[in-house]
Amino acid sequence: MTTTIIAVDVHDVRFPTSLTGDGSDAINRGDYSATYVELRTDDPSGAVGAGFTFTNGQGNEITCAAVRAFAPTLVGRTLEDFIAEPVAFSRSLTAHPQLRWLGPEKGVIHMATGAIINAVWDLRAKLAGVPLWRLLAEMPTDELVACVDFNHITDAITPADAAAILDKGRVGYEERLAGLESDGFPSYTTSVGWLGYPDDKVRALTRQAYAEGWRAMKMKVGGPLADDIRRAEIIRSEIGPDALLMMDANQVWDVDVAIAAMKELAAFNPYWIEEPTHADDVLGHARIAEAVRGFTNGTCHVATGEAGANKVIFKQLLQANAIGIMQIDSCRVAGVNEVLAEILMAAKFGVPICPHAGGVGLCEYVQHLAIFDYLRVGTSLDGRMVEYVDHLHEHFVDPVRTREGRYLLPEQPGYSATMKPSSIAEYSFPDGPVWAR
Amino acid sequence: MTTTIIAVDVHDVRFPTSLTGDGSDAINRGDYSATYVELRTDDPSGAVGAGFTFTNGQGNEITCAAVRAFAPTLVGRTLEDFIAEPVAFSRSLTAHPQLRWLGPEKGVIHMATGAIINAVWDLRAKLAGVPLWRLLAEMPTDELVACVDFNHITDAITPADAAAILDKGRVGYEERLAGLESDGFPSYTTSVGWLGYPDDKVRALTRQAYAEGWRAMKMKVGGPLADDIRRAEIIRSEIGPDALLMMDANQVWDVDVAIAAMKELAAFNPYWIEEPTHADDVLGHARIAEAVRGFTNGTCHVATGEAGANKVIFKQLLQANAIGIMQIDSCRVAGVNEVLAEILMAAKFGVPICPHAGGVGLCEYVQHLAIFDYLRVGTSLDGRMVEYVDHLHEHFVDPVRTREGRYLLPEQPGYSATMKPSSIAEYSFPDGPVWAR
Known part of the structure; x- marks a missing residue:
């Protein structure tokens, strides 16, 4: 057969x-x-x-x-x-x-x-x-x-x-699985701080997310520095000193600009700075990481990966000690097989994985990868969390399910990638009803 | 207007x-x-x-x-x-x-x-x-x-x-231009050693190219090492000890495989090893370059660029001392403007440019870039030559012209990119006569 x-x-x-x-x-x-x-x-x-x-x-x-x-x-x-x-x-x-x-x-x-x-x-x-x-x-x-x-x-x-890594990952597997079944997988939210949102919307969304149980939130930076500082103040004042605040510059800075900006933004105790410069700039990330480690006593990490082109880029980011967090993406590289290579390299170099999600369907995909990584490769939840963005899940047959800021284990067979036929028809470009209007 | x-x-x-x-x-x-x-x-x-x-x-x-x-x-x-x-x-x-x-x-x-x-x-x-x-x-x-x-x-x-580089490049401009007008621009040929050619064809083409005046030739490597060695022997025996022999692995090797292969191929005194590993692997190229410099006493350079994705990759290759020759490409990056950035960075780091050509129309394009580089930026012909492949020039309105292994200065207005309307019609895919047959 x-x-x-x-x-x-x-x-x-x-x-x-x-x-x-x-x-x-x-x-x-x-x-x-x-x-x-x-x-x-x-x-x-x-x-x-x-x-x-x-x-x-x-x-x-x-x-x-x-x-x-x-x-x-x-x-x-x-x-x-x-x-x-x-x-x-x-x-x-x-x-x-x-x-x-x-x-x-x-x-x-x-x-x-x-x-x-x-x-x-x-x-x-x-x-x-x-x-x-x-x-x-x-x-x-x-x-x-x-x-x-x-x-x-x-x-x-x-x-x-x-x-060797995968064999070692068998030890304790059942306990880790039982933990996920009862508590779910940690995540953080990016829904509070898009650049396109006005300050009052940022404050309201942050307050709401905190009330819902989120203790890790990400904001976008890379606009005028004074704006970034003001928005960071709003979010930090809402979430208190202990919750994690992550920052994401989406590659907009040059290397020295990134270092200068992070010297200012360090006042808000960021947990990571994501995509501080061009996605291809391994050496640039390494310089930024060294600088940021220096002036934050190692409390702020450089994170990147959503635009990481392939395993060769990820390999170098690890070799150059350029990232403290690896953000694998589920579908920019050549699918599950290449992501396996990245997950294994991260384990070899001792760098935790916090997958990139958001967009459409990325949460559905990456939950599987993060769960596999924890269960069989990384074996620790320290520093591991999956991005969560509350958009467009309704279009999937097997959407992500969350509870108090944690992903629940997917249960249906497959990779949770199947879209509802009605959504495909409605949003097809350019002839679906949404676009034809 | x-x-x-x-x-x-x-x-x-x-x-x-x-x-x-x-x-x-x-x-x-x-x-x-x-x-x-x-x-x-x-x-x-x-x-x-x-x-x-x-x-x-x-x-x-x-x-x-x-x-x-x-x-x-x-x-x-x-x-x-x-x-x-x-x-x-x-x-x-x-x-x-x-x-x-x-x-x-x-x-x-x-x-x-x-x-x-x-x-x-x-x-x-x-x-x-x-x-x-x-x-x-x-x-x-x-x-x-x-x-x-x-x-x-x-x-x-x-x-x-x-x-500062461009201002300095004004000095001696007229003499350099006069030299090009009389002698043309140095080039090398890649037409002798494609992997798909049998040994006797390689030997015959090498002999013919040498007779035509070429003193720099490139062969492809990266097949079984014994085959690469045999083909290198053929070419080196035809061109004698003084002509330049370049090797091109087209990214097929892993980093350590490249180093091991070049230890063997060094016997044929290669002038450069091109694309020894994946195009994105800046750190890998740096390791290979250091090794090859070591066991060739610096006579063999690492060269790359035809698959260099953008200026950020070229920047890092220079910063990491990973290349001794920069092979700019005319149309993989965002056109003339981005190539200008690459040419200027190469000058800043003191690395000569030998542009990638071949394919269809690449010789037509890159001659302009190499000539500009020499006249206004690099200002020396030491180590500078343009790839030449004798294919498909007949389809261009203003094709490259060569004499004794040197490009003659293009004279017509423009970037020599205009294709003959008859060629466009004949070779259009899938409906042109050549493909419809």
Whole structure:
């Protein structure tokens, strides 16, 4: 019995979030969108693998075109091929002899690969009848190691290193799982401090979030420094000295500007500064991290990853001691397999993971990755929390569920990526009713 | 009098080069292609700005889609806007509030930006009635500096640094220009050693190139090491001990594999090892460079750049002392303006530039950049040469001209990017006669 991919359907789904200022930061003002992929199969149950990559609105048609470019590589292949030779499968996309030029392994072409590979994992987990986090967390070590393409990262981690980490991660597994089942996974909220919100809205949202139980909140910075300071004062005054306040500059600063700004913003005791400069600037992040550690006595970390192009960038951020928090993203890199490489490297270097979420569907995706990381790799909740943004969950068949600032364990089979057919129809661009109006 | 962009036309032009093994290397087997852009204007002469980005065949429709995504940003804008505020113009593309997410500043979206911005420069040079190299080389310093977006690179070069370099570059300008007019610009050939060629073809092509006057040749490596060694023996035996032999691994090696391979290949006295590992791996290149300098007494350099995503990657390669040769590319980054940033950083760090060419149209483009660099920035031919590949020049209105292994100065107005209408028609994908057959 094999399950064969018989068609690759792509939907350009866009939500008009730019109208409200949700998601506005120093550099992005987006319409949260998904390049939504359905892998249709010959499985008698009609099983469909669902995956997507997140984009910011305009250009979502470009990632859709990239998915279509890979379709001939996918149709006719089986899930069993993927399971037997996961690296060969993912390299047939990431090292495609013609399409690789368009990256290599970055940007549009890599994001499309991420949507596709995530859809294959969704299919696999659905057919196995388990949520993705459980499929991964309970997989034999050698099978997990075989999922990782170590090409270009062997100077940081070897298959033997990975196996040792994953074997060690079996110890205490049941206790950790029981803890998650009763208490959920820690998270923080980014819904309070978008740049597009006026001060009174920031204050009201912060107060509300605190009342709801959130003790970690993130604000956007990178506007005029006086504005950043004023907004930081508002939030810190609302949450008191003990709750965590994170700051996110969305890459807008130059290296020396970042250092100067953080010297001022350090007064508000930030827990991390996220994306202080360009996402590709490993050496810049290293300089900023060293400076910030210096003037905060190590209490403020540099965090980045939502725009981290691939495992080679993450490898260097770790090698250069440039990050104290690694923010993996679920669909900018080439899907679950590449994220596994990143999670394992973070463990090797002792850096905790706090995944990037928000957008549309990113919370649904990354909860699985964070739970797997804790259960089988990182094994500690110290410094681990998942971003939470309260947008657009209603469009998913198996949306995230939270309680008092914690994610509850996903229970349905798959990767929680399946969107409601009614939402796909309503928000399809440009012909869905929302956009045709 | 203003010149307004009234339409952006995009052509998907592909040449079936994969049929012959031309352009085959350790990772690419391509159909050399161009995402070809025409900026139509209201100029009474009918002037059209022509630009393109190079791709490897499949997926060229994706970069075409990316150019179309920018079209609404371009139509109605004037050449005079671009001249007056070049950074604002280029940031309207590179920092687009929605499209930036698809990079940021890398891959498909950045390559599309490169095609567009190059087309604007082609238009500008055509209307000025001069070849691009002359337009740039004779531009006042402050105007040139104003073309550079220093965002994210001020930790490596400031506007004042750039101005000092460009002012100094005026000294001796006329002598250097006279030298180029009489002797042309040095180049090297990559046509002898593609991986897809059998040994006897490599030997015959090497012998022919040497007879034609070439004293610098590049071979592809990164296959089985024994094959690389055998091919290096063939070429070195044909060209003697004094001619330069360069090697190009096209990113196929891991860091430690690269070091081990170069220990063996050092026997053939390579002048550089190009793309020894993943293009994003700044720290990996730095380690390889240090090792190779060690066991070759500094005679072999690490070179990279054709897949360098943007100025932030080039900045770090220089800061980390990871390259001894910088290989700028004309259309992977955001066009002439971003290349100016790279050329100026290379000068600041004292690293010579040997541009990447080949593909389709890249020789036509990069000759202008190399000539500008020599005339106004680098001011020395020591270690400077432009790649030359003898493919597909016949499709251009103003093709490169060479004599005894040297590029002759382009004379026609513009950026030499204009393709013959008959070639566009013949090779358009998928409906042109070549592909419809």
